[in-house]
Amino acid sequence: MKKTVFTICLLFMVLLSSWGYEQRNLLQNAASEALIRNSLVMKQAWVPFPKYADRADWDQLFGKEKEAIIEAGSKFLDYHWQVIRATDYLEYERSGSRNSMQDTYNQNIKVFSHLLVAELAEGKGRFIDDLINGVMFFCEMTSWAESAHLFGAQKSKRAMPDYREDILELRQGDVSQMLAWTYYFLKKPFDKIDPMITSRLRYELQKRELTPFLKRNDFWWMARNYKQDGLLNNWTPWCNANALLCFMLLEDNPDVLAKAVYLSMQSVDQYLNYVKGDGACEEGPTYWGHAVGKLYEYLTALSLITGDKVNIFHSPLIKKMGEYITASYIGDEWVVNFADASAKAGELNTMLIYRYGVSVNSPTMRGMAVMRAKAHPLTRPWTWLDLYQELGNLTYRPLLDSDVASYQPENFVWYPETQFCYMRNGHMFLAAKGGHNNESHNHNDVGSFILAIDNLPVMIDVGVGTYTRKTFSRERYSIWTMQSNYHNLPIINGQPEVFGASYKAGKVSVDKKQCLFTADIAQAYPAGAAIDAWLRSYQLKNNSLIVTDDFTLKEKKAANQLNFMTWGEVDTSKKGRIRIRVNGVSAVLNYDDATFTPAIEKIDLTDPRLSKVWGDAVYRITLTAKEQTLKGTYRCTISRENH
Template sequence: MNSLGRTLEREDWLTIVSRMVPADLRLYYPDGDQGAFWRRVRESGEHREEVREIRAEAERLRQEKNPELTFSLFTIYANRGTRLEYERVYFERRRRLNTFVLLALLDPDDQDAEHELLDMIWSVCGEYTWCLPAHLGEDGHDRAIDLFAAETGFTLGEIALLLQGRLPKLLQTRIEAEVNRRLFWPFLRSAPYEWETATHNWAAVCAGSVGAAALLLLRDPEALSAILQRVQASLECYLQGFGADGACPEGPGYWNYGFGYFVYFADLLARRTLGEADLFALDKVRRIAEFQQKCYLGGDRVANFSDALPHCRVQIGLSYELARRYKSVQLPPPGLRADYRDDHCSRWAPAFRNLIWKNGTAGGEQDRDWPAASYDLPDAQWLVSRHRSTAGSFGFAAKGGHNGEPHNHNDLGHFILIAAGDTFAADLGSGEYTADYFGTGRYRYDCNGSQGHSVPIINGRYQAEGERHAAAVLEAATGETRDALRLDLTGAYDEAGLERFIRSFVWNKTELPVLELTDEFRFVSPPETLAERVVTPLPPAMLGNGEVLLAAGGGGKRALRIVYDGQRLEPDVQPHTFRNHFGQDETWYSLDFIVKQPGLIERVRLRFEFV
């Protein structure tokens, strides 16, 4: 996998490694002058907000003690199946490490910051494992390499290089010893890890981090070549998880994560090989790079299908780097930049690159919001539309796909509607990660099962999980005034009486846009029950006369009127709660339009009008 697009053998890698330039500060700064770069960061206005955020976080952390990863915390997952207790402390420790390293780079004379970072490096090196308890499995901590162990090795390797000459020799030596013990030795001496053949973010994050750490720390050409050969194979698997449309089925959050670590490794590899091994030359990588601009519905609202959060701010460094490499990549609106403190996992690699890759001259003038656009992503079977008019900004997204996708939700035919920053028809996104969430109980969670999505309930049945439960696209079209998606969803349900189910969306992009949804059913025998569900965070108001109103509240806010056939449909509203990704309860409402007397053939129409 190089600029020629072919897979490299060990001998090829040995040849490339023999020609590599040294791993030094020129990997990060054009002239290798680290001091001059950080003076510009301190003194120019370009990074004013980022610097303010780092200093504010450092001030907070100075008032806090470094929290311990105790035995009691470590064993909570095994005893209860919950993860947040341990992970909050683990990520707070990474926050301390990152913040005081950045502060030491910003203010090289700050002795307090240097003292804090030296203690944090020592503390992280002394952790029982760099893995999360939920990821250890049965391998034992000596062999285990998960996302966060790999990230930690990459982080420490990069810090060791950036602070070379400032770190005491004992710490420099310990970093190398720990990364060797926890990453390189088990990776080289073990059979392939399960994630090496994954077609989702694990392959990119784990392999990319191990490869990046090796590029920064390893001096043995044989060992480095062996690692790069396996990393290459793993990243090829990762790329296989994308179709030709470049869409990330796991959603924009996991695009930021997985593809981000692909890019961080690819950049270091291209720099050390002077472009001889250039993963950016692959056309598929370019198409994946374009996904970010295609998944936003407006502002920070995204098409958050799968385990994705509804609001997603951009890693500005990654965005600038991709826009620098590819003319087809749009820079995001400046206001969507993620705050330094936004990443609850406190990852070093994106935080550092948000500073070194940000370039105020890239791309010229930028709008305050994404431009109007519609995208048909045929491999993912997504339709995403941003519409802007004198009445404001609006967004619509719908999906087909299959119910065996990475971080799968049973959501074939599901859709999202937003206006002026408010969500009217919602995707709940990701719930709190627990043992059961990824176990046999996964689809009992509303955010994962089809009961928490805007899809029909047929004879009391929800959609079934598994890749064979798939949608077929009958029509997908985008245009200046109208977008359309027509899906055959018969295969989404294990319902013997269902002979055919076709769902059609027509998105009319008028000044106040209108979504027309039509469901056509054919049954072997009339079903006992049939209900059309709409999922919303807003309490529906029953207006009677075949109308329901969803109002965002506040002066000047938009509302959504849902028009239905009151003679044939009976609306029903129920409140629900689900536990979100951060362990907080959120309320949502199921708005069901129940067919009063379902027959062998049913056609149900709902009209969604912004008012």
């Protein structure tokens, strides 16, 4: 790949060392294409939801939520569908903003999905005309893909939809699945008005989703030409789940359906081969629902269409992938947010966690879901775009409500291949990482850590701001949140870490008994940093964390610095002691005043994606070495201050 070709998807395709790739082929080993062909449940007999006319069954499914669902849809009666202007697409190229196109598009999608579910709940035809208008509106769109993804995937490399090419990507697939369910549920009432409506819709779904999935093999997420040094992520299970469900809802030719199912199995197998054997999601908890959650959606659909002949929920890997989310939950709705994840757990789908836990027989996942449902009741508003998932969630809701499983997080969790380590000791929680600097949704953060006290993050990973064109381009690491300078890491000889799979942790080790994590992070820095070794270790005590750096340098170039990110009130008035107060939690960073000079940088947060988590500002604490030496040891202690 030429370095000049930087698109929205480049970060996802760039070559890297294949850490953990294992040719498991769990799905293909479970069934051949011939077995798939002989096992197909045809003519949508697999659908686990009522047919449109089965009013009693819909009433039972929606239960006490029925009237609220109808009311929510009623607000959009006589909706005027919003045109996405050409300049909305072009704005991505002009300013890098995705929102001009996506905000309008997402509003239309939201309205359509609410109208659809309201009609399913009421069943009186009151929403049909608006749904017909919506169907025809979507059919008249040149593409269902988002501008940012068009820019990366189209042969034109432009953000404006190209009428000559149909692109398969995340949002396009979501809309395809939503409209495929619309076709399935409402074909009869639509046909009573005019058969042209469903005829046109079926044509567009064939053209935009089914045919490209069968005929093309060049979309990177398909992994049909995959090489073992390539990167895969949530796109693969997500896009395949959408495609599989569209074929299941629309295709009545068993030969074609079998071919599509098997193509999807081959693709998802590559993702499962790519995922490390420890089951960790390197994209972080926010993306767990898009990656492992969509894998769950795919696997449940695959089981339905094959009459349960292909069911791999018994696989230890599938269970580990699910239980990662329970380990990454700090508490009180905070999560470990390495990579492009948010530190808040708001995006976690409690019902999805529960259903996954039931499928893999995980009391831990069930217990976490029960805990969250009690502490944070499952309330409106609903998001109905993924109808298959949300209707499935409603089906499982009574089971969750009656479940008595409890959640008790483990005190020590180690992911040896992904190199994530989570520890709990007394009031303290620590997450530390090794890894490399070309992980999916990567930040340059080899060796960084997150420290929470009483379930509240104190030393933080800031996360990621609103996505723009720059986020997935050659300019990604010009964004401060992506740089090691703004993670809990040293600047060595004036040098931060750099991007690339070869920039990685070495000699990574853990000691469960000592609550100790150690990694040599020297290789994460460029040659100009002149490092022989930089051994960073974290030892978690009952009420304190000891951060130690043992180092050897080849030469002295610039003063070393230790950086710590926080979001609390910072007080440096006492030498050797920095006090941090965050929402009622008080911590003290102790350092050697003879060795370091402290400085505080306030970073105002103007990006709402960051400010909604951390407030108006975060702070970087920098300890600058007063004397540069070729060899030495730095030690800092972060302690919980008793109230």
